[in-house]
Amino acid sequence: MTDTHDISPGTIGRRKAAALPEQPPQLWKNVKPKKAYDAIIVGGGGHGLSTAYYLAKNHGITNIAVLEKGWLAGGNTARNTTIIRSNYLWDESAGIYEHSLKLWETLEQDLGYEMFFSQRGVLTLAHSVSDVRSKRRNLYANALNGIDGEWLTPEEVKKLVPIINISPDVRYPVHGATYQPRGGIAKHDWVAWGYAKAASDLGVDIIQGCEVNGFDIRNNKVHGVHTSMGNIAAGKIGLVVAGHSSILANLAGFDIPIQSRPLQALVSPLLEQVLNTVVMSGAVHVYVSQAHKGELVMGAGTDAFNSYAQRGGFHVIEHQLAAAIELFPIFSRAQVLRTWGGIVDIAPDASPIIGVTPVENLFINTGWGTGGFKATPGSGWVMAHTMATGTPHELNRPFALDRFVTGHLIDEHGAAGVAH
Amino acid sequence: MLYIPCPHCGPRNETEFHYGAEAGVAYPDPNALSDTEWAKYLHIRANPKGWLAERWVHFAGCGRWFNLWRNTITHEIGPAYLPFTEQPKAPTNGKQEGAKS
Numbered sequence: 001m002t003d004t005h006d007i008s009p010g011t012i013g014r015r016k017a018a019a020l021p022e023q024p025p026q027l028w029k030n031v032k033p034k035k036a037y038d039a040i041i042v043g044g045g046g047h048g049l050s051t052a053y054y055l056a057k058n059h060g061i062t063n064i065a066v067l068e069k070g071w072l073a074g075g076n077t078a079r080n081t082t083i084i085r086s087n088y089l090w091d092e093s094a095g096i097y098e099h100s101l102k103l104w105e106t107l108e109q110d111l112g113y114e115m116f117f118s119q120r121g122v123l124t125l126a127h128s129v130s131d132v133r134s135k136r137r138n139l140y141a142n143a144l145n146g147i148d149g150e151w152l153t154p155e156e157v158k159k160l161v162p163i164i165n166i167s168p169d170v171r172y173p174v175h176g177a178t179y180q181p182r183g184g185i186a187k188h189d190w191v192a193w194g195y196a197k198a199a200s201d202l203g204v205d206i207i208q209g210c211e212v213n214g215f216d217i218r219n220n221k222v223h224g225v226h227t228s229m230g231n232i233a234a235g236k237i238g239l240v241v242a243g244h245s246s247i248l249a250n251l252a253g254f255d256i257p258i259q260s261r262p263l264q265a266l267v268s269p270l271l272e273q274v275l276n277t278v279v280m281s282g283a284v285h286v287y288v289s290q291a292h293k294g295e296l297v298m299g300a301g302t303d304a305f306n307s308y309a310q311r312g313g314f315h316v317i318e319h320q321l322a323a324a325i326e327l328f329p330i331f332s333r334a335q336v337l338r339t340w341g342g343i344v345d346i347a348p349d350a351s352p353i354i355g356v357t358p359v360e361n362l363f364i365n366t367g368w369g370t371g372g373f374k375a376t377p378g379s380g381w382v383m384a385h386t387m388a389t390g391t392p393h394e395l396n397r398p399f400a401l402d403r404f405v406t407g408h409l410i411d412e413h414g415a416a417g418v419a420h
Numbered sequence: 421m422l423y424i425p426c427p428h429c430g431p432r433n434e435t436e437f438h439y440g441a442e443a444g445v446a447y448p449d450p451n452a453l454s455d456t457e458w459a460k461y462l463h464i465r466a467n468p469k470g471w472l473a474e475r476w477v478h479f480a481g482c483g484r485w486f487n488l489w490r491n492t493i494t495h496e497i498g499p500a501y502l503p504f505t506e507q508p509k510a511p512t513n514g515k516q517e518g519a520k521s
Contacts, residue, residue, distance in 0.1 A: 246467040247518045255519065257463035259441060260492075268479055304439040305422070307492050308469045340426040348463050405459040 009282045021114050027193050028200035030074075033207050036233035037065045040225060041240055041385060042212050044068025044078040046188070047365060047372065048240035049195035049206075049378025053111075056202035058381070059388035063236075064204045066196075067227060068247060069211040073192030075243055076372065079310075079342030081265050081287060081299040083278055084374040085122040085183035086150050087142045089275060092410045093351065094145040099395055100378025101182060104231040107377055113194035115186050116292050116372065120277050122183030127172040127283040135178050142180075152177045163274050163330050170326055172284045185289050185297075191376055214303075215252045221360040222252070223306040232338065234356040236326070236387050238363045243343035244308075245366035257364065257404050258345045262312035263370050266320075266339040270294035274330065284323035288305060298324055302344060311341040344370050354379065354396040355386055363387050366399065422490075425500045428482040440475030442466040443487035444507065456468060469493055470516035 034234060041048045044066045055061045068074075084104055086097035108114055124134045135151075142149045154166040154174045166174045196206055203323060207229070214226035216233070224233035239248050248257045271294050280287040288298045300320035303312035318338050325332045347353055348369035352375070354365045365383045368375060378395070385393035392400060422434035442465040465472060466472060472492050477485045489498030499508040502511055 044438075069511045247469055250517075250519045255460070255464045259465060259467050273499075304434070304437075304465060305490070305492075306472060306474070307443070307495065309493060309495055314432060315421050405455050 002321065017196040019200070023193075024408055027197040028206045031205045031207065033065055033067070033229050033232050033280055034204065034208065036224075037205070037346065038063040038234070039257070040064070040232065040234040040240045041066045042225065043075075043241035044072045044192075044196075044206065044208065044266070045075050045240065045242070046073060046192045046195065046376040047242070047368070047379045049073075049192055050376050051365065051383040052204045052206075052380075053195050053199040053202070053390060054384035056199060056204055058384055061388055062203035063085055064199075066199070066206050067210045067212055067225070067232075067233065068205060068206070068208045070338055071208050072196055072206065073189050073407070076187055076342040077192045077345065077376075079263075080188060080373040081289065081297050082185045082188045082291075082373055083183070083280070083287060083289065083371075084117075084186060085120070085180050085278075086147050086374070087124070087138065087183070088178045088412060089140075089141050090128065090410050090412065091145060093412055094142065094147055096236055096352075096378050096382065096395045096399070097375060098147050099197070099381065100375045101393075103377035103381060104186070105182075111194040111198040113190070113197055115190040115194050117181050117184065117186040118292070119184040120289075121160075121177050121179055121181045122228070122278040122280065123152070123160065123177045125157070125177045125279065125281040125283070126175045127281065128175065131283055132175050135176075147180070148182050149178055149180045152179050161277060161279060162273065163328050164279070165327055165329055169186050169274050172281075172323075172326065174327075183278060185291070186291070188373060195376075195380070206263065212248065212250070215359075215362070217252060217359055217362075224363040225271065231268060236361045238365060238383060238387050239357075240365045240383065242345040242366050242368055242372060245345050245364065246250075249357070249364065252271050252357070252362055253358050256353065256364070256401065257348050258309060258367060259306055260318065260343050260345050261305065262307045262309065262341040263299070263300035263302045263344045264312045264339055264341045265297065266317060267291075267298075267337050268296040268331075268334040269337045271296065271334060275328075279327070280325065281327065284327060286320045286323040286327070288324055295337065296331065299370075302346070303341075308343055310343055311340070314339075344368070344372075346370075348404070350397050350412045351410040352379070353401050354383055355392045355400040356390075421458060422495060422497065425497065426476075426478040426481055426498050427486050427502055428484055429478060432478065432481060436478060436480035437476045438479050440477060440485065443475045443503075450458065466519055468516060468518035470514060470518070471510040472496065473510070493519040
């Protein structure tokens with residue numbers, strides 16, 4: 001590769017894009033499904049691929065297939081804003097997200113694949129007195145869990161992000177912020193490809209265009225799946241299909257407390273680097289970072305209603321842009337290049353569901369809501385443990401499906417705000 | 421943006437409404453239920469791919485709750501109806517997957 005390798009789309013780029021490493025001609029082997037596997041992962045997004053990888057690497061189970069209805073990482077893995085952080089309020093969340101962040105920190109070396117993991121820090125703004133209190137409480141909780149974080153005054157925020165507006169004369173003035181320096185972003189599709197390559201190298205079959213449309217369940221025990229490519233037997237099956245998990249759970253004969261909603265995001269054209277950290281604001285309702293090629297990547301909350309349409313209303317986009325422009329007046333001259341939507345599966349307590357199901361040998365991993373990308377490595381790690389051993393890892397034990405019966409909910413609505 | 425037919429005020433923009441998820445979930449007698457049944461009442465709501473009967477409140481208009489058939493794949497709007505009245509049949513066009521509402 002050369003330093004002048006320019007991948008920017010013609011005249012849109014105002015500068016030459018930073019060089020990207022060249023890809024090998026083939027990252028993973030495309031194969032036809034075998035008749036039977038030790039384990040099948042339904043869903044070839046980041047979480048499904050990382051589950052397959054850790055099953056092979058940590059547990060020595062390599063006779064595995066990943067079945068993907070569409071194409072690899074074509075769902076939420078390709079539709080998020082790639083924010084990575086671990087500064088969650090509750091111990092259970094801190095445990096799993098911090099484990100994930102630690103895995104991110106060595107993931108490129110572990111997989112032997114670059115994915116532009118950049119620990120540029122995540123800034124979470126506070127806009128009111130109660131916001132300041134709850135965010136400082138969050139910082140103390142993080143400190144108790146060994147998670148990095150510090151409080152920044154408005155002036156310190158301005159020093160870190162010179163383009164931000166800290167004037168007191170706006171609707172939602174910046175009263176301060178929490179800052180997690182180890183947070184950051186990564187190049188989302190490369191994360192999926194890195195896991196797919198590493199899993200494929202370990203012998204995992206990756207099968208695209210293979211839709212699961214039923215289960216072979218006898219005596220409340222799963223023995224295989226019915227797919228658009230025929231029946232495939234498997235000793236263990238993991239459903240890692242956020243966006244469609246209630247549909248598949250219903251096919252397997254049980255209900256899960258999930259509602260599926262559109263979550264939209266957008267990018268600007270490629271711009272000079274003006275923002276070197278991730279900025280989130282629950283109160284004004286936007287989160288933004290600048291990707292390595294130079295596009296501003298923004299997102300906000302979900303659309304209000306249940307949907308499987310992978311699109312939402314434009315008023316939601318307008319709302320988040322209004323918030324972004326108040327915080328960053330310089331953005332008023334940028335244009336929206338593209339918007340898109342993904343379908344996120346949300347549990348009543350805004351926390352994931354990872355573990356066993358009412359059907360023996362059938363496992364589920366869902367409910368990551370608007371914030372699953374950051375958990376890609378940790379989610380796969382604990383899901384692989386759960387599938388390999390039949391019992392949850394200590395980090396996902398609290399995230400069991402039965403918490404909705406016991407009442408041990410992990411309410412992250414408050415800590416995460418809406419921006420997750 | 422959805423264009424939602426409020427049975428009282430007529431069709432209005434989605435931004436005048438709040439969402440209330442699955443319609444027609446009756447309040448049970450808590451003392452008659454096991455923990456599992458109570459959890460189901462509290463947390464499980466229909467999430468089908470296709471037609472869903474759901475609740476909306478027209479907060480910026482009449483302020484009243486009503487029910488609406490809406491398609492979660494196409495966002496097509498079906499009939500609206502008032503709570504505690506007979507539910508119109510679900511429209512039959514299009515695919516339907518997942519538990520019915």
